[in-house]
Structure formats: C-alpha cells, structure tokens
Amino acid sequence: MSTQTRRERERAERERAIIAAARDLALAEGWDAVTTRRLAAEIEYSQPVLYSHFKGKDAIMAAVAVEGFAELATALVAARASAANPRQAVADVAAAYTTFAEQRPALYDAMFTLAVDLPFATQGVPTDLARGFAELAEAVRPAAGDDDLEAVTETFWSGLHGLVTLMRSGRLRRADHDRRLAVLVNRFSR
Amino acid sequence: MSTQTRRERERAERERAIIAAARDLALAEGWDAVTTRRLAAEIEYSQPVLYSHFKGKDAIMAAVAVEGFAELATALVAARASAANPRQAVADVAAAYTTFAEQRPALYDAMFTLAVDLPFATQGVPTDLARGFAELAEAVRPAAGDDDLEAVTETFWSGLHGLVTLMRSGRLRRADHDRRLAVLVNRFSR
DNA sequence: CAGCAACGCTAGCGGTGCTAGGGTTTCGGT
C-alpha cells in the first residue's frame, strides 16, 4: 500500500509541476512559447509523459485556466467587499477585472479567449468561475432594474471582456482606458 | 508597354485570387484550415508565389480583414439609415453588428481578434473601418450625455465585441443573446 | 541572336502537436 500511495503522490506532484511550468512559461513569454517540448524539458521528463496526464496541450491550458478562475474570483471578492457604496462596488469590481486581465494576460487568454473545451454555459462550470460571476452579479444587482439580473451581468461582463481584449490587441488606445471604464461603470450603476 | 501592363494586370488578378481563396476557405472551414499549401493549391501556383504578393500569412489575413471592414460598414450604414428613431438606431446597429459577426465568423476573427499588424488606434486606419466606427458613434451620440463621444462609442463597441466573442466561444448561451443585446442597447440609449 | 532579368518551381529548414514501439524497472504470486 505504501509504494502505491507514494507513486500516486509523485504522479500528482508531477501533474502540478506540468501546470506550474505551463503557467510560468505562458506568463513569461506568452502561450506561443509554451510548446510540449519546452514543457517536457522544464519538468525534466520526455514529451509523451505529458500525454499520460493530459489529453493534449488544450487540456493543459484548461488546467491553467482553472487556477486563473480562483485568482480572479479572489480579486473580485476583495474589490467588492472593500467598496464603500453600491456605485463604488461596480467601479471597483470593474477595475479589478481589467487589472487582472492586464497583469496576467496569458492567464486571461487561457480562461476567456482560448481553450474552448471547458464547460461554461452548461452544467459543471468550475466553481471559482461561478464565484467570480456571482461577484459581478451582486455588484450590478442594484442597477439591474426591470432587466433579468443574469442578462445584465453577462452583458456587463461582455463589456469588460471587450474592453480588455480590444485594448490588448491594440484596437483601443491604452491611454483612454480609464475613460472607457468610467463610461461602462456609469451605464451599469443606478 | 502592352506586355508590361498585361503582366501587371495578371499579377493583380492573382493577388485578388489569393485573397478570395483565403476568404472562402476561412469562411468554409475556419482560419486553421487556411494553410499556405492549401492556398497555393487553390490558386494553382506553388507556395512561394504567395510570398511575392504578401509578406506572410498574417498579411493575407489582413487583406481579407480589410474587405470585411467594407462589408461591415455597409451593413451598419444600412441599419442606421432605416431606423425610425434614435432609440431604434442603436438597436438596429447593434443587431447588424452581431449578425455580421455571427454570419461571417472567420471574417470577424480576421478583423477583430487575429491579425494584429493592422493599424487601428493610430493614424492610417482603414477608411472602411473608420466608416463603421462613425456609424456606431452617430447611433450612440444622442445617449452620450456628458461623456466623451469617442469613449462612449468605444465602450459600446467593446460591449458588442464582448457579446460576440464570448458567445462564439461557448462562454455565453446563444439562446439568451437577444436579451443581452437588449440590455446593452438599453444602457446606450436615451 | 545573345544576354539578361524576371519569374515560379522543387526541395528543404526548423519548428509544431502527437503517437507507436520497445526497454527497463518494479511489483505480485508461487
């Protein structure tokens, strides 16, 4: 029994090492730099070992994304908790969201622009993702009015996502980001 | 002179054939299916010919994107022109935008999610892109209030872009699209 | 008609994600 458990533990550790290596490499040089060969070299095993843990590169990215959901959710919870009033809550949550995307671009990409094989609008949504979404929902709830809260939240989220992706790809001037964010917050407060 | 002009004409035709082939292939099977080899086979020339017309695959995608800007601008102009009132103009323009993205996903990707080497937030923006942006601006102008019109337009655009990309990547339920669109339109009208 | 320049081809480079097959090590039963 002891050797069995040891091997399982080592295997789990190696899996974490793969995810950590992918995450670090992606944060440092972007996802294009994350190749199965470099990943294998990083964990000091051969390429095929990766495939005994994950179905493919997409699955590795998905695993990294799941970690990202936890980070984002934590940031959003903190932002909303420290807000003085409902209006400020929307602003702080929005700022926290875009800051996260700006500071962890590779993580954000894995979560929201790449890696499609994660469950989103279906059952089995990662709990941390649901946590983050709930924070957005609570922030905009006072401003929902007659509209369905879920629809308002999703639309608010889309606005944030659009701002982030268009700015990051050079389609929007970074200098005007605060102004745009203020507009969005304005439209989803009161 | 005659042979010279003939060759230039043939060259121009071949360039158009490359763009058309890339566009058709992308619309039919997505950009992943557009490889330089398939493209070369499609125009019945060898691979290196492509590189005498374009710097690389990205440049070909950029050329396709430019054509897309014209289509989108036309759709937006038509939508706004036929609207009965300002409120309806925002709704129609928004619907036209998302419909375009939904019906021409590959085109939309080339324009707004891939191909970064196009000028956007700088000088030299493709005129058709500016035309489309201007239509969005005119639509939301009545609802800008004290906010800077450009910032409002960019934010509205971001909302549309976010809705489209999150839905297309499976992050938002397609069934609720109209509801979300209505929310966005609501927040950028009146 | 000779020389030259433009042109488009074949072949190949270095890279990608992924997999088949075989050795080696470790385990379990006699």
Added chain:
DNA sequence: ACCGAAACCCTAGCACCGCTAGCGTTGCTG
C-alpha cells in the same frame, strides 16, 4: 528467491506548419 507480468518512460518518427534558398526556364531587350 525467483519468474512472469504489468506499469512506466524514453527514443524515434509521423504528418503537418510557415517560410526560404537556389535553380531552371521563360520571355523580353538591345
């Protein structure tokens, strides 16, 4: 204690990618 079996991981390679060097041919020019 040993032997068969199973688990494990590595080497080598497949098919593909974007892109380019170098050559042969074609067709124009003086």
